[in-house]
Amino acid sequence: MLKWAALFGAAISVVIMFLLTWWAAFIAFGIVIFLLGYILYKKPDVNWGSSMQASLxxxxxxxxxxxxxxxxxVKNYRPQCLVLTGPPNFHPDLVDFVGTFTKNLSLMLCSNVLIGLWKQKMPESRLTADGHTKWLMKRKIKAFYTDVVAENLRSGVQMLIQTAGLGKMRPNIPVLGYKRNWRMVSSQSLEDYVGILHDAFDFKYGVCLMRMKEGSRAAPSIGWSWLGATQNIPGSKDYSWEARFIAGLWVGSRDGPLIHVNPTTLASEQQASTIFQREQGKKTIDIYWLFDSGGLALLIPYLLGHKKWWGKCKIGVFVSGQINMMDEEKKVIVSLLSKFRLSFHEVHILPDISQKPPPEHIKRFDDLIAPFRLNDGFKDEATVNEIRQGCPWKISDKEVDKNRAKVAVVMWGSLQVRLNEILLDYSQDMALIAITLPISRKGCPRSLYMAWLKTLSQDLQPLIILIRGNQENTLTFYCQ
Amino acid sequence: MLKWAALFGAAISVVIMFLLTWWAAFIAFGIVIFLLGYILYKKPDVNWGSSMQASLxxxxxxxxxxxxxxxxxVKNYRPQCLVLTGPPNFHPDLVDFVGTFTKNLSLMLCSNVLIGLWKQKMPESRLTADGHTKWLMKRKIKAFYTDVVAENLRSGVQMLIQTAGLGKMRPNIPVLGYKRNWRMVSSQSLEDYVGILHDAFDFKYGVCLMRMKEGSRAAPSIGWSWLGATQNIPGSKDYSWEARFIAGLWVGSRDGPLIHVNPTTLASEQQASTIFQREQGKKTIDIYWLFDSGGLALLIPYLLGHKKWWGKCKIGVFVSGQINMMDEEKKVIVSLLSKFRLSFHEVHILPDISQKPPPEHIKRFDDLIAPFRLNDGFKDEATVNEIRQGCPWKISDKEVDKNRAKVAVVMWGSLQVRLNEILLDYSQDMALIAITLPISRKGCPRSLYMAWLKTLSQDLQPLIILIRGNQENTLTFYCQ
Incomplete structure (x- = not known):
């Protein structure tokens, strides 16, 4: 009752104020609104007290x-990302890439899987989680950080896929780094990595995979260089996705607190710079929309192209087509994209996608998979079965042939070789290439799959984003 | 640029409107504000279109x-609850209890663990999750619903404890129902149940456990009675926490869609009524603040006492003390509570808490645990070891004696017997009793622990809430 009387009194006061001298009242209101606007805009680092925090x-x-x-x-679809960064400061480029296109738009959740028993890892996880959140804030990335203790990487990611998020704010796309060192790691580690992709598809999620040009990785941050100096981390020399991930685990497995574990040190460490913090100017983003899976491969580059440093970039779309119908096909695609209200600058038809690549390129692919081949054509059955038992990831001759025979299928080594040629021809100097992620059957050897990814993306200068939706529509004609 | 010009034009229009006829302008503004207020207050079920949804x-x-x-x-502490309801419509009382004190105040997350392989359970989980959310909305409970597929109940709850929630909105108290049928279930099921409590403490969470008077459980909803009619659910006759949980699993394990799996049916089913939907009048809430663990046992009943149907309830606090210092101790507690700004109506000192209970009550407790005893005093060592291997939950003579010897320790059977006597004496007719949850050592047999809980809460009419914080302060002196 009392509060309503107070509100009534306040309203009456405002009315009287205007009745007495209306212009003075307007000036007073103007000043108040200006000051309020200034404070809301500047967001000064002031503790407004617990009642503000409570209302927040x-x-x-x-x-x-x-x-x-x-x-x-479909109108409400947003690409909500579960970014498998490990400790976020080990992966500034992955954080910046997702942070750029999700900013003020959709959910970004950086996640870290700690391998071990959760009762042992829990105190450490508590300690570092706060530091990682502060690090993200300092980098001006609007993201959450969460970690989880699991037996292995894959089961940890499964847990995150199942339960992370709240209500409608739940991730629907895991974002991974490209596993650069797949030829060196154990078969279990490879199985985990490809398994994460399969799990995501099983859970009706899309997948996004990022590959940076070799050597262009972000400068390692303090924590990381300190780690590198200890020289006993497996694979610490190559700044690959997994090496950093493993490094995170390795740091985590020590008992004593290490440099970057301290939350305040972490937040105050020098921020690594990445290409996402630089003006991209009039460069071009190329989208290779070869196999549709709901339009996600169009949506993410489109969103990126509307953000600060990427705003001046042109976006080109490449689709496959037949050489004698190029003009008609181009018209169809242009009208389709305009219905989706995606304003892309250029549309190209690729008529020569199913051409056979030159033998020397095919040979390079064969050389790549050679160490993983079973070569069962030259061995008797007992030996083959024995090897197959021990190394299920070995590629049999039949699988190579089968994959070579199905010309039209995505999962064909020489198609990746051909696509790589096209990318090198058309998009070598672009800022970013987005291309549909090839998928493999469940039984396909992991090393063969990784060889496709490597072949598809090798020797390219630009940043490469491999995207695959899950047949869920992400674009719509309907405006209302 | 254009939008700023438009804003400027709009502002000028408003100014001119006031300059021309100020009273007409005020009336126009008044009508607009009234209509806006009316719409915001009524929240009509209108689809405001995707731009409203997007801004939401x-x-x-x-x-x-x-x-x-x-x-x-500590000023920001809120009891954020992870409610282990299974399908929420199976546990309307648990949902209503937590929904009442968290309403407009803190996070409530209803969770359901589906036992099985996640690839098989996933489609079903998708189907029902939406229906459960709708059911909660229809019941006007502001809560989220999440489910998780796991190998067993305990690992599912561990997953939820680790990853559920987003940023600062993460649960810190699992809320469980009391496991009424603990004497009938398998030792694994008992191990899971008590294990969940231990996991919560390990994760620095509090725990809240609710026990309704037998027979006063909410009327089963349609889905449930339909299930009951099939007559082949283990334990479907007793509406215990686990029976309902298991029923949920059982329904889930069928292939075809069942009555309550259909989201629309679920949302439209008749809502079971519980005591939390009725005016409680001038009844009393009694808090037995016997062992402090951060003040959670005071906070939750206090919050409940400030909500709609419980607003007129008196709250009494019972603390243990010495008979010759009762007045001084009472003064200390009253001043402490007033510093916490908890306005409780009465404070009672219990001087007789460590009295020895009469032998017939002790005997009743001994009878309760008799089926679970190893009786190793009368057997030779080999037999004892053999039984111990097979049934690790059996209670050895030594454990009974040890627990009987430590008079001062919480975990003593006869203390629970004595507390139960006190509760029966003082609080038989109260609306709700909140009491500190006893905890057990890790090695303590699960059946002995459950016997304590049963002994403590048996024969009582009111709703019993067993609460234990985790030594984390939840109350503070400091106002600013």
């Missing part, structure tokens, strides 16, 4: 609960 | 991310 919590909670009432619809 | 998402996301910048502090 209440608003976050109420809006999140209210979101549950929104029905799912 | 953005606000939820931005506030949630902003929350990460709030440092953790």
């Amino acid at each position: 919590y209440n608003m976050a909670l109420n809006y999140s609960v209210g979101l549950s009432q929104v029905d799912e619809h | 998402y953005n606000m939820a996301l931005n506030y949630s991310v902003g929350l990460s910048q709030v440092d953790e502090h």
Whole structure:
């Protein structure tokens, strides 16, 4: 009752204020609104006290609960990313890439899997989680950080895929780094990596995979260089996705606190710079929309092209087509894209996608998979079975032939070779290439799959984003 | 540029409107504000279109991310609950209890563990999750629903404890129902149940356990009675926590869609009524604050006592003390509670808590644990070891004696017997009793622990809430 009387009194005061001298009242209001706007814009680092914090919590909670009432619809689709960064400061480029296109738009959740028993890892996880969140804030990335203790990488990611997020704010795309050192690692590690991709598809998620040009990785941060100096991390020389991930695990397995484990040190360490923090100018983003899986491969580069440093970039779309119908096909694609309200600058038809690549390129692919081949054509059956038992990831002759025979199928080594040639021809100097991620059958040897990925993306200068949706539509004609 | 010009034009229009006829302008503004207020208050079920939904998402996301910048502090502590309801419609009382004290205040997350392989369970989980969320909305409970597929109940709850939630909105108290049928179930099931409590403490979480009077459980909902009619669910007759949980699993294990699996049926089914939906009038809430663990046992009943149907309830606090210092101790407690700004109506000192209970009550406790005893005093060592191997949950004579010897320790059977006597004396007619949850050592047989819980809470009419914090302070003196 009392509070309503107070509100009434306040309203009356405002009315009287205007009645007495309306212009003075306007000036007073103007000053107040200007000051409020200034404070909201500047967001000064002031502790507004616990009642502000409490109302922040209440608003976050109420809006999140209210979101549950929104029905799912293709109009509401947002690429919500679960970024498998490990400790985020080990992967500034992956963090920046996802942070750029999700900023003010959709959920980004950096995640870290700690391998071990959760009772042992828990205190450490508590300690570092806060530091990682602070690090993300300092980098101005609007993201959450979460870690999980699991027996192995894959089961940890499964846990995250199943339970991370709240209500409608749940990730639907895991984002991974490209596993550069796949030829050196154990078969279990390879199995885990490809298994994560399969799990994501099983869970009706899309997948996004990022490959940087070799050597162009972000400068290692303090924590990382300190680690490198100890010289006893397996694979610490190559800054590959897994090496960094493993390094994270390795640091985590020590008992004593290490440099970057201290939250304050972590937040204050020098921030590594990546290409996502630089003006991209009038470079071009090329999208190779070869196999549709719901439009995700169009959506993510489109979103990226509307952000700060990428705003001036041209976006070109490449689709495959027949040489004698190029003009018609181009018209169809242009009209389709305009219905989706995606304003791309150029559309190209690739008529020569199914050409046979020259033998020397095929040979390079064969050389790549040679160490992983079973060569069962030259061995008797007992030996073959024995090897197959021990090394299920070995590639049999039949599999090579089978994959070579199905010309039209995505999962064909020589198609990747051909695509790589096309990419080298058309997009060598682009800022970014987005291309559909090839997928493999479940039984396909992991090393053969990784060889496709490597072949597809090798020797290219630009940043490469391999994207695959899950046949869930992410674009729509309907405006209302 | 254009949008700023438009804003400027709009502002000028408003100014001119006031300059021309100020009273007409005020009336126009008044009508608009009234209509806006009416719509915001009524929240009509209208689809405001995708731009409203989009801004709802953005606000939820931005506030949630902003929350990460709030440092953790005892002033910000909120009891955020992970409610182990199984399918929420099987546990309307548990849902209502937590929903009542968390409403507009803190996070409530209903969770369901589906036992099995996640690839098989996933489609079903997708189907039902939406229905459960709708059911919660229809019941006007502001809660999230999440499910997880795991090998067993305990590992599923571990997954939820580790990863559920987002940023600062993460549960810190699992809420369970009391396991009424602990004497009938397998030792593995008992191990899982008590293990969940231990896991929660290991993870620095509090725990809350609810026991309803036998027979006063909420009327089973349609889905449930339909299940009961099939008559082949183990334990379907007793509406215990686990029976309902198992029923949920059982329904889930069928291939075809069942009545309550259909989301629309689920949301439209008749809502079971519970005591939390009724005016409690001038009844009393009694808090037995016997062993402090951070003040959680005071906080939850206090929050409950400030909600709609419980607003008129008196709250009494019972603490143990010495008979010759009762007045001094009472003064200390009253001043402590007033510093915490908890306005409780009565404080009682219990001087007779360590009295020895009468032998017939002790005997009843001994009878309760008799079926679970190893009786190793009368057997030779080899037999004892053999039984111990097969049934690690059996209670050895030594354990009974040890627990009987430590008079001062919480984990003593006869203390629970004595507490039960006190509860029967003082609080038989109260609306709700909140009491500290006893804890056990890790090695303590599960059946002995469950016997304590049963002994402590048996024969009582009111709803019993067993609460234990984790030595983390939840109350503070400091106002600013």
